[in-house]
Amino acid sequence: MSAPSLGRVLAATPACLCLLALCQSLPNPADRPSLMAVERFQFTGGNLLSSGKELRVNSILQKLKGREITEGAKSGHFPPAMHFFRARKLIEQSLVFNIIQKMPKGAGLHLHEYALLSVDWLVKNATYLPNCYICLTPMKGIRFRYFSKNHQKRLANCSEWILLEQYRKQIQNVTEFDNSLFRNLTLVTENPEEAYQSQNIIWKRFADIFAAASSLISYAPVFKTYFYEALKEFYHDNVQYIEIRALLEPVYELDGTLHDKDWCIVAYQEVAKQFKNDNPDFVGVKVIVSVHRKVNNSKMKTEIQEAMKLYKKFPETVAGFDMVGQEDAGKPLWYFKNELLIPAEMGIKLPYFFHAGETDWEGMSVDENILDALLLNTSRIGHGYSINKHPAAKQLSKKLDVPLEVCPISNQVLMLVRNLQNHPAAALMAEGHPMVISADDPATFGSRGLSYDFYEAFMGIGGLKAELTTLKQLALNSIKYSAMSAQMQAEAIKLWLKKWDQFLDVVLNMFKNDEL
Helix, strand or coil: CCHHHHHHHHHHCHHHCCCCCCCCCCCCHHHHHHHHHHHHHHCCCCCCCCCHHHHHHHHHHHHHHHHHHHHHHHHCCCHHHCCHHHHHHHHHCCHHHHHHHHCCCCEEEEEEHHHCCCHHHHHHCHHHCCCEEEEECCCCCEEEEECCCCCCCCECCECCCEEHHHHHHHCCCHHHHHHHHHHHCCCCCCCHHHHCCCHHHHHHHHHHHHHHHHHHHCEHHHHHHHHHHHHHHHHHCCCCEEEEEECCCCEECCCCCEECHHHHHHHHHHHHHHHHHHCCCCCEEEEEEEEECCCCHHHHHHHHHHHHHHHHHCCCCEEEEEEECCCCCCCCHHHHHHHHCHHHHCCCCCCECCEECCCCCCCCHHHHHHHHHHHCCECCEEECCCHHHCHHHHHHHHHCCCCEEECHHHHHHCCCCCCHHHCCHHHHHHCCCCEEECCECCCCCCCCCCHHHHHHHHHHHCHHHCCHHHHHHHHHHHHHCCCCCHHHHHHHHHHHHHHHHHHHHHHHHHCCCCCC
16 A cells, blocks of 8 residues: 555544554454455545445445345346356346436546447348348358449458348348347357357357458548547437547548548548537547557557647547557567667657556466556556566556456456456556556447446456445546546546536436335
């Protein structure tokens, strides 16, 4: 525990001096209430004061939560202990989940551009546009492309392109065909353990899904509409702001014309501005320019230089830089230390938001990413799943107030953890370690917005010790640790507090006549 937090604890609970090894006497069973008070205080949200209204809502929430946990323990069907693909229907029946959906969640800070919006929209809208072709790759994946009649339709990995408009007219069961497209654009399956028997297998499938989705989304007319609809989906889930990791790959027109990274940033700006005009209580969007961690040093240098230019040219939209892709299969951060130090050596600001610690391979070179991310001055740590194995990094993260972006469903689906009650963030939450909750790739996992991940964190990772103040702290953290300017953060918090108060009234009204 750091000195400042120790002072606050002792001020609140003087009787804990001996319990914290500040005197020589042996622990006394009579001090049990004080020790428990210290644990509650340290827990995420434990030092937040509650209004009378919040206490009443917390009472409702904890009764419902206790009931669901008790029933789950008896039946063996507790959603956080189950694979999300099986748990989703149970989660949607939960009254706790219903309350979390209504809660203003602040910001989604760990999201990827091609997995923001439910795949239903892509299948039912994008694949029904004129000139949409499909092909089967040699590896039995699918790719899409929009072509004009006169444009060449031969591309790498695809020799035969089929016009979907004609194909749907020829088949008897269009619904089943569309369902097959859905299955090819998500990881969702009835038997995930059988379908994905190793991390390498699921990551290979994951990468293919991204390639398929991007082949649809990278068509200019789809690109902008997709992003607007994604903002709408997060907004309806009571998320006020998002930051997306974006590869900024070329966006194409019907005639094959390609648009560059500047065009993509401007497109994101325009869509975000339009969405905010349509929904004034939405705060905004920022983009974290990203590159795949498998590139070579020369390519990384080029990407860093381009990111610096974009950050300077679009300061209100570009938040910084990150590396994406399977951490275990990619190059470690330290491999690119010379390239990543270029901005600092040039005296140019380029914030970093590194994925790090998304691994359970202890002692491997990529396992050092968690410490190297901090040494390279990351603003946040994407996932940080392995941080408990690195006490120096954990201590430094807390000292520097560098939060972890915890993505529960992603960590479970991508096979880092089976039961979310055993997620490393449980220990971090008990210590009040800086963190935010996000969704990573909700569309790929069959999720929507942030509510499912908040539910898993609140019910599974936090357990019964997580209360309303925990949810409040996590939401406030998402604003605090965002890349928003200080003024933008102040406005976002003001808006969030107003929404929070309205949320409390909604919950109290929901249960005013109910016996819990």
